[in-house]
Amino acid sequence: MASLICKHLTAPTSLSFSRSPLVAPTPCIAKAPRGLGSCSRRATLLEARKRSSEKPEEPEDGPSQNGQPEASQPAPTPEDPTAEQQGPPSQPSTEPPTVEPSASVEPLSASDVAASTADADAGAAPQPEPAQPSAASPASDFEPSVEDYKAALLDSFYGTQRGLTAKSEVRAEINELISQLEAKNPMPNPTEDLAQLDGTWHLAYTSNSGLIGILALDRLPLVTVGDVVQRIDTRSGTVENQVGITVPLQRTALSAKSVFEVCSPKRLHLKLEEGKIQTPELINDLDLPDTLAVLGQSVDLTQLKQALAPFKNNLDSLFEQVNSVAAQGPQLAFPIRSEGAQTWQLNTFLDGDMRISRGDGGSIFVYCRSSAP
Secondary structure (H helix, E strand, O other), rough: HHHHHHHHHHHHOOOOOOOOOOOOOOOOOOOOOOOOHHHHHHHHHHHHHHHHHHHHHOOOOOOOOOOOOEEOOOOOOOHHHHHHOOOOOOOOOOOOOOOOOOOOOOOOOOOHHHHHHHHHHHHHOOOOOOOOOOOOOOOHHHOOOOHHHHHHHHHHHOOOOOOOOHHHHHHHHHHHHHHHHHOOOOOHHHHHOHHHHOOEEEEEEEEHHHHHHHHHHOOOOOOEEEEEEEEEEOOOOOOEEEEEEEEEEEEEEEEEEEEEEEEOEEEEEEEEEEEEEEOOOEEOOOOOOEEEEOOOOOEOHHHHHHHHHHHHHHHHHHHHHHHHHHHOOEEEEEEOOOOEEEEEEEEEOOOOOOOEEHHHHOOOEEEEEEEOO
16 A cells, blocks of 8 residues: 555656746746836737727827836737747746837826936936025015005095095005004103194095085085185194185185193193184186086187286286285184184194194194195
């Protein structure tokens, strides 16, 4: 029995594990170049080459191993594709087989492209990173000055007719600029140096409803509202507000005088004492428009202008004589005895040429100092 077993073990069988010299190592075992992938990938590329050779048009350029586009060349069509997959049928080579990269109409996967790009970037010189702006840049350090805010405030008054036609969004912008100026007030206690308040101040903007009503007279036909000024005389302790009104051939002014009392470093208490109407002054600056809108209708004044033209020179001398006589007479003045004729004024900003005041009811007054002596 033992002899039979030994005979059976030593006999050659078909299950021998010896390596046949006719079988060549498959290309899958060799390390494939980057970008070709596994054996399945290799088979896919071969199949794509076969399909591309059957198409009449020339395939597009595909990416090469270094990430740069490479011109595609027609690939030879193998007679037996399985033979190429199995490798060379003859004797095994001592050197590992090499696989020539070929162009393909099918793009590589995202991972292969990323790997090729990384290899190309590894050999290139490192690019410097763009400089990031520092936190302390000149733009971030810019702080508007008082003069900047003043210029912006005066620009915002353009087209508002001293606040008469200002829209809500314009008023909001003006209020914001005023708040910025009040925060930078160079004279936080203006009433402690009353000489800084002395002089003639021209109204540039207001939100006071009573004064807005006077400014609205400018919308009447042939009526022009002139300067609105405030004269402060600290020696006599008086404040006079005056508004000029011009009508055809005549000019006059309405004014109200008050006495003030210092109540705080910023606040003045005003008490009205006297109203005054300036003696009308005859003027020969009649410049009638060609048309005049009355109750929605346009009235032609061309003929009236032509009729008054010969009398204009004669009116100059006549008006001068009348005005010289009228100037010698007293102005029409009347006292104000009402107990309610009192108000207050809070000066929130003051410098050499601008003053901002707030009155009761939240009214805002912006004045510019007159350059005239």
